[in-house]
Amino acid sequence: MKPSILFLLNIFMVVQAWDANLLQKLIIQESVKVVDVLFCDNIRDDILPLLKKSSSTMTSSFELHNIDGNDFDLFSFNNCDDMTVIADLKCPNMSSVLNQASDLKFFNSSRKWIFIGDEDLNGSLSFMETLDINVDSKITLIQISEGVFEIYKVGSPALRRSGILEVKLVAMYSNSVLKYEKSEIGFVKKDLQGIQLVVAIAIEKTPKHAIFLNYIRGKGFGHRDAFSRLSFQFVMLLSELYNFKISVRKAITWGYPVPGKPGIFDGVVGMLQRHECDFGAVGISYLPIRHSILDSGLSVQKFRQYMIFRHPRTSTGMKNVFLSPLSNVVWMCLASILVLMVFCLYIFHFYEKTIDSLPLSLSIVTVIGIFASQGVTKTFKGLHARIALLFSLIMSIICLQFYSASIVSSLLLPTPRTITTMRNLAMSNLKVIMEDIPTSNASFRVSIDENAIFLYNTKIKQFDRLFSIEEGVTLVKKGNYAFYTYVDFAYDFMRNTFTFDELDDLQEIPFYPLDHRSMLYMAVEKHSPFKELIRVGNQKFAETGLRSYVTEKFTSKPPVGNLKNQMFKNAVVDLHAFSSILYMLVTGMILSFMILFFEVLAKKIENFKNK
Numbered sequence: 001m002k003p004s005i006l007f008l009l010n011i012f013m014v015v016q017a018w019d020a021n022l023l024q025k026l027i028i029q030e031s032v033k034v035v036d037v038l039f040c041d042n043i044r045d046d047i048l049p050l051l052k053k054s055s056s057t058m059t060s061s062f063e064l065h066n067i068d069g070n071d072f073d074l075f076s077f078n079n080c081d082d083m084t085v086i087a088d089l090k091c092p093n094m095s096s097v098l099n100q101a102s103d104l105k106f107f108n109s110s111r112k113w114i115f116i117g118d119e120d121l122n123g124s125l126s127f128m129e130t131l132d133i134n135v136d137s138k139i140t141l142i143q144i145s146e147g148v149f150e151i152y153k154v155g156s157p158a159l160r161r162s163g164i165l166e167v168k169l170v171a172m173y174s175n176s177v178l179k180y181e182k183s184e185i186g187f188v189k190k191d192l193q194g195i196q197l198v199v200a201i202a203i204e205k206t207p208k209h210a211i212f213l214n215y216i217r218g219k220g221f222g223h224r225d226a227f228s229r230l231s232f233q234f235v236m237l238l239s240e241l242y243n244f245k246i247s248v249r250k251a252i253t254w255g256y257p258v259p260g261k262p263g264i265f266d267g268v269v270g271m272l273q274r275h276e277c278d279f280g281a282v283g284i285s286y287l288p289i290r291h292s293i294l295d296s297g298l299s300v301q302k303f304r305q306y307m308i309f310r311h312p313r314t315s316t317g318m319k320n321v322f323l324s325p326l327s328n329v330v331w332m333c334l335a336s337i338l339v340l341m342v343f344c345l346y347i348f349h350f351y352e353k354t355i356d357s358l359p360l361s362l363s364i365v366t367v368i369g370i371f372a373s374q375g376v377t378k379t380f381k382g383l384h385a386r387i388a389l390l391f392s393l394i395m396s397i398i399c400l401q402f403y404s405a406s407i408v409s410s411l412l413l414p415t416p417r418t419i420t421t422m423r424n425l426a427m428s429n430l431k432v433i434m435e436d437i438p439t440s441n442a443s444f445r446v447s448i449d450e451n452a453i454f455l456y457n458t459k460i461k462q463f464d465r466l467f468s469i470e471e472g473v474t475l476v477k478k479g480n481y482a483f484y485t486y487v488d489f490a491y492d493f494m495r496n497t498f499t500f501d502e503l504d505d506l507q508e509i510p511f512y513p514l515d516h517r518s519m520l521y522m523a524v525e526k527h528s529p530f531k532e533l534i535r536v537g538n539q540k541f542a543e544t545g546l547r548s549y550v551t552e553k554f555t556s557k558p559p560v561g562n563l564k565n566q567m568f569k570n571a572v573v574d575l576h577a578f579s580s581i582l583y584m585l586v587t588g589m590i591l592s593f594m595i596l597f598f599e600v601l602a603k604k605i606e607n608f609k610n611k
Contacts, residue, residue: 068093084112089124102132108527109136115154117143125154125165133159134529135192141167149173157192157244158529161278164193190533192244197530199235200249200268200277200523202228204437213248223488223556227304228282230554231522234300235281237546238537249277254284255523256442267438269293272525279530283520285512287446295531298538299519301551303512305443308490309430309482311417311507320580325406334399341367341392348385371396417507422451425459425482425509432459433475435485436466443511452511469493477502482509488556495559503559 085101087094107113117124121143133139133156141152151171157163171180203225206212215221216232239246255269265273268280273293283301286294323331345363370392419428432455434440444456467475472483473493483490487508494503512518522538524531541547 084114086114086116088116089127090117095127098131102130105132105527107131107133107137107139108529109138109532110527112138112140114140114142117141119143119145125167128154129159129165131159133165134163136529136532147174157195158197158278161195161197163195190242192242194243194245196245196247197279198247198249198277199232199279199281200251200271201232201281202251202254202268204252212250216248222492223554226488226554226556227301227486230301230551231283232281233550233554234522234538234541234547237541237550238534241537241540242533248281253438253442254282255290256438256446257289265290265293268523272523275525279525279528279534280523282523284523286521288448289446293526294521295524295526295528296521296535298521298535300522300538300547301520302514302518303510303520304487304555305439305485305511306487307422307425307432307482307484307509307511308487309419309425309476309507310479310502310505311419312428312430312479321410322407322580324410325403337395338367338371341370341388344388345385348388367392371399373397373400419507420509422449422455422509426451426455430480430482431465432463432482432484433465433467433472434460435469435472435483440466440484447511449512473497484511487558488554491556491559498559506558508558 085106087098101107115124115128124141124143128139128141133154135155135157137155139154141154143150143152149172150169151173153168153170154165156165159165169181171178173179201216203212203216206215207221207224210221215225216229217236235246238244249271251267251271253267255265255267255272258264258266258270264270268277268282268284269290271277272280283299283303284290284294285303286296326334342360342363345366346360349363370389373393373396419425419430425432441460444452444460447453447456467483469485469490470493472481472485473490474497475481476483476494477498494506498506510518522534524534538547541550
């Protein structure tokens with residue numbers, strides 16, 4: 001459906017005061033294609049034919065509707081954008097129509113309004129002061145005095161915020177001639193004249209002994225709540241750019257659906273929904289559930305609530321450290337070769353007839369000695385056996401050198417990071433804990449990412465693991481915990497409490513991929529009159545580098561260890577990597593003692609029978 005340009009025409013004036021040429025000029029100037037003319041009952045009979053005659057000379061199409069009719073409903077034009085509305089302020093029903101339009105936020109950039117007054121300019125302006133006229137309103141006032149049409153541009157920064165109604169004479173129309181007083185007829189809408197706008201910010205707790213306004217404005221609090229305080233810095237820059245004052249309203253969360261109340265939001269979004277503030281001083285995800293309430297005020301920052309943890313040296317599915325240098329296929333090939341070698345030596349023993357008993361056990365010991373480069377337990381006289389042993393020794397030397405080099409190099413290389421996504425984390429042995437703030441659970445409940453939902457259902461939903469940021473960082477330091485938190489303040493704790501080795505183990509998983517999906521937008525109400533100002537202001541901050549400068553001050557970089565010391569750090573085999581050898585040794589000793597026990601028992605039974 002193409003945009004319809006609606007002309008709401010309620011004319012209660014004498015025929016001499018109306019000039020169809022002025023209507024033609026205004027329509028042509030606005031490039032109107034579709035005109036819906038809505039008239040009232042007391043319009044004079046000779047006006048309608050005049051309108052129809054005017055419409056026949058223009059390319060715009062006209063449709064006539066009676067606003068006093070029973071079927072008229074202003075809500076039916078709620079979704080029509082780029083509307084131009086012409087209204088006579090003397091029409092009896094016009095005040096109720098305009099008040100209803102004001103309640104519906106119709107005085108915004110998507111609609112142009114043309115008011116037709118009479119000789120009393122002050123009376124027209126007094127009535128307009130009761131309307132919700134804002135900085136983006138496009139209103140033209142036509143005053144009729146002795147056959148002369150005076151055309152004014154009318155605007156205000158925000159009348160409901162004690163703004164001043166500005167009026168500027170831009171043109172005069174008489175004798176079918178439209179004469180402009182000035183070349184530029186629009187207002188310069190960059191000065192909001194010091195009005196006070198209400199903004200909402202999401203801060204759960206204010207630090208002890210700190211004043212709220214000083215906390216969100218100033219420094220000295222590290223990166224605590226840096227996420228919300230950063231957005232407020234841009235609001236302060238906007239206030240200096242457009243000359244307005246700030247009144248702050250505090251909320252706990254961004255704004256999520258209230259359980260049991262469909263369509264109702266809490267937090268900053270709820271305040272915008274109830275028209276309690278003009279815009280939000282916080283970056284918000286532009287989720288589908290918020291589209292009916294929010295418009296975008298341009299991206300200002302990225303979402304920085306991450307899963308952060310110490311990556312384990314081994315994770316689920318990783319092989320034993322002594323098996324990792326070779327793949328499973330290679331180990332199977334080596335096992336097959338060893339079995340073949342045992343079989344060959346067993347055949348050689350019988351052929352040379354050098355062993356009287358247990359040739360199989362001796363063949364196994366000999367093969368193990370060859371494989372470990374320890375030589376052979378028996379010399380063979382036959383050339384065929386010596387050739388087989390020679391090539392077996394060569395193979396064992398090459399395999400052992402390659403295996404040893406791989407083990408040493410694995411100690412020098414960084415630990416492989418296999419837990420890099422939400423799904424990897426859900427499949428790992430790590431426990432997931434969250435910072436004790438309202439947005440932790442809520443961000444998972446409204447997420448549409450399959451991996452995040454899978455993690456929530458697997459490791460979060462059944463448990464109630466909420467900790468303060470200090471407690472969460474302490475658990476991360478111990479290991480085996482993944483902490484969901486705003487990382488900027490957490491980094492400050494880690495930088496002061498973690499060792500270099502612990503810092504090197506840190507791994508992050510962002511909640512959103514680091515692309516356009518992680519961008520956060522300044523929250524403005526749907527059809528907000530300040531939307532364009534906020535967008536233009538934030539774009540200027542980005543172009544001049546001011547946004548990058550402010551963001552860097554309120555963003556903490558990931559802590560890293562001392563790189564110089566890391567270059568000369570000794571490679572150390574920890575107990576976790578070495579434990580499998582100890583387990584194997586203990587298992588062998590236990591098995592040996594068990595066999596010894598049965599041998600002694602069998603010996604005693606045999607001696608008992610011989611007696």
